[in-house]
Amino acid sequence: MATQYDAVIIGAGFGGMGAAIQLKRLGYDDLLILEREDDLGGTWYVNRYPGLAVDIPSSTYSYSFEPNPYWSRLFAPGPELKRYARHVADTYGLRGSMRFGTVVTGARWDEDESHWRVALEGGDSVTATYLLTATGFLSQPKVPDIDGIERFGGKVIHTTAWDDDYDLTGKRAAIIGTGATAVQLIPEVAEVVSELTVYQRTPIWVSPKPDHRIPKAVQRLFARLPFAQRAVRLAGGSILELMMIFGVVHYKRFRIGNRIAEQWCRAHLYRQVRDPELRRKLLPRYSFGCKRPTFSNDYFPAFTRPHVHLKTSGIERIDETGIVTADGDRTEIDVLLLATGFNLWDANFPAIEIIGRGGKNLGKWWRDNRFQAYEGVTVPGFPNLLSLNSPYSYSGLSYFTTIECQMKHMDRLFTAMRRRGARVFEVTQEANDRFLDRMTRKVGGSVFSLGRCAAANSYYFNQHGEATLLRPTSTLNAHREAVRFPLEDYTYA
Numbered sequence: 082m083a084t085q086y087d088a089v090i091i092g093a094g095f096g097g098m099g100a101a102i103q104l105k106r107l108g109y110d111d112l113l114i115l116e117r118e119d120d121l122g123g124t125w126y127v128n129r130y131p132g133l134a135v136d137i138p139s140s141t142y143s144y145s146f147e148p149n150p151y152w153s154r155l156f157a158p159g160p161e162l163k164r165y166a167r168h169v170a171d172t173y174g175l176r177g178s179m180r181f182g183t184v185v186t187g188a189r190w191d192e193d194e195s196h197w198r199v200a201l202e203g204g205d206s207v208t209a210t211y212l213l214t215a216t217g218f219l220s221q222p223k224v225p226d227i228d229g230i231e232r233f234g235g236k237v238i239h240t241t242a243w244d245d246d247y248d249l250t251g252k253r254a255a256i257i258g259t260g261a262t263a264v265q266l267i268p269e270v271a272e273v274v275s276e277l278t279v280y281q282r283t284p285i286w287v288s289p290k291p292d293h294r295i296p297k298a299v300q301r302l303f304a305r306l307p308f309a310q311r312a313v314r315l316a317g318g319s320i321l322e323l324m325m326i327f328g329v330v331h332y333k334r335f336r337i338g339n340r341i342a343e344q345w346c347r348a349h350l351y352r353q354v355r356d357p358e359l360r361r362k363l364l365p366r367y368s369f370g371c372k373r374p375t376f377s378n379d380y381f382p383a384f385t386r387p388h389v390h391l392k393t394s395g396i397e398r399i400d401e402t403g404i405v406t407a408d409g410d411r412t413e414i415d416v417l418l419l420a421t422g423f424n425l426w427d428a429n430f431p432a433i434e435i436i437g438r439g440g441k442n443l444g445k446w447w448r449d450n451r452f453q454a455y456e457g458v459t460v461p462g463f464p465n466l467l468s469l470n471s472p473y474s475y476s477g478l479s480y481f482t483t484i485e486c487q488m489k490h491m492d493r494l495f496t497a498m499r500r501r502g503a504r505v506f507e508v509t510q511e512a513n514d515r516f517l518d519r520m521t522r523k524v525g526g527s528v529f530s531l532g533r534c535a536a537a538n539s540y541y542f543n544q545h546g547e548a549t550l551l552r553p554t555s556t557l558n559a560h561r562e563a564v565r566f567p568l569e570d571y572t573y574a
């Protein structure tokens with residue numbers, strides 16, 4: 082049977098679109114982009130809770146080859162990211178390749194045909210020479226397993242499924258979670274509800290947010306002189322890179338940097354909260370960098386409002402109308418807002434069942450062995466698969482750094498393969514093992530191994546306690562390897 086597509090890409094977020102743009106540049110036009118949601122944009126389509134904004138400067142949080150001069154703020158609000166995603170899809174002619182509302186249930190390598198068979202919910206399937214999974218890291222929402230949660234009779238909203246029709250005004254609300262999402266949500270919800278109780282398990286390091294409006298004159302300047310915006314991007318990217326190198330990768334030598342960051346966040350808390358008991362509750366007990374810190378100017382002040390309450394005693398159970406904590410306290414609520422994040426290590430990696438050569442199951446193999454992927458993109462035993470959200474793939478702090486690095490890797494790999502007249506690639510076991518050994522060694526000197534991370538409850542760590550999400554190198558190293566990796570690290574057929 083003829084293979085239907087050059088490539089199937091799973092996910093129409095920024096990762097999937099970047100991969101599609103790269104494949105088109107390489108001359109592969111026969112693409113199918115499958116997306117379970119009803120529209121493109123990935124996380125920026127799914128998330129629409131009040132207060133949503135990017136927490137990386139927007140000039141840096143965008144494709145370098147498609148700058149947007151019209152960001153309204155240094156940290157653009159969520160809807161602008163959605164607009165930008167639509168603009169990219171239109172500019173690069175990707176919409177025609179996208180099929181929405183399509184859930185992929187699994188993919189299997191067909192040895193005889195040398196193609197991937199991708200199974201869709203409902204029983205259909207499609208085939209493609211190349212399979213690219215761009216299903217995101219934070220795409221499987223976590224609903225906490227709290228006793229009685231299913232019995233709660235009021236409204237329950239997870240932040241990834243915001244109900245725009247539900248009016249919070251005057252309601253008694255509870256928010257579970259104090260991660261980056263909650264930090265944005267809490268001040269907004271506090272504005273409208275009559276009572277807000279926040280249930281915190283682990284406090285988060287929060288630094289001041291140097292956010293500001295970008296005047297129209299500056300936007301026009303960026304439009305007329307793109308190099309001016311490139312300079313801003315370079316400055317923003319360099320700051321993020323230094324934070325990553327000193328704060329995460331080379332913690333062993335530069336832990337003083339993390340201490341300074343902790344003092345900076347502590348001073349922010351002390352400036353904004355006078356009550357010593359409240360400060361104590363909001364102060365993290367783990368090293369800065371163990372878990373993603375965030376920026377906010379209105380998070381701490383929200384807790385000083387008389388109708389906002391912070392509970393740090395664990396949740397014991399939820400009943401029909403309220404939440405009971407371990408200290409016996411019970412709070413009546415109308416609405417329960419779950420800012421409880423995502424399940425990475427059980428439900429992701431990979432997000433769908435992927436069966437490679439000889440029946441090798443990617444998820445099972447990762448769990449039975451260790452989480453690993455050569456340069457964070459390819460895995461031995463899985464020919465013609467680019468798994469873009471793999472262990473050690475996230476490089477730097479802006480996701481676009483990772484995306485563009487992977488685009489470069491694709492460029493080198495596909496060019497080498499075609500030069501050999503081949504159409505099948507597979508990374509060698511030896512190259513994969515070498516990469517894993519190096520990443521393991523490097524993690525050893527990072528904040529994840531040497532910092533006080535036990536109390537962080539950080540999703541950077543997998544179920545075995547290994548920090549296998551972030552690539553523990555500089556982004557410069559990641560980019561250099563993407564354009565120079567040894568071509569013999571792959572076999573071509």
Ligand code: NAP
Nearest residue numbers: 134135136225258259260261262282283373420421422538
């Ligand atoms: P998160 O960082 O995983 O935070 C989830 C929160 O829910 C944590 O405070 C967690 O407590 C709590 N929680 C989970 N299960 C719980 C339970 N059973 N009982 C009590 N508390 C529970 O998720 P997130 O806030 O959605 O953020 C995820 C990531 O998304 C961020 O790190 C960031 O990378 C990204 N993000 C980006 C932006 C942006 O750019 N604008 C905005 C928001 C998020 P523990 O910490 O104790 O587990």
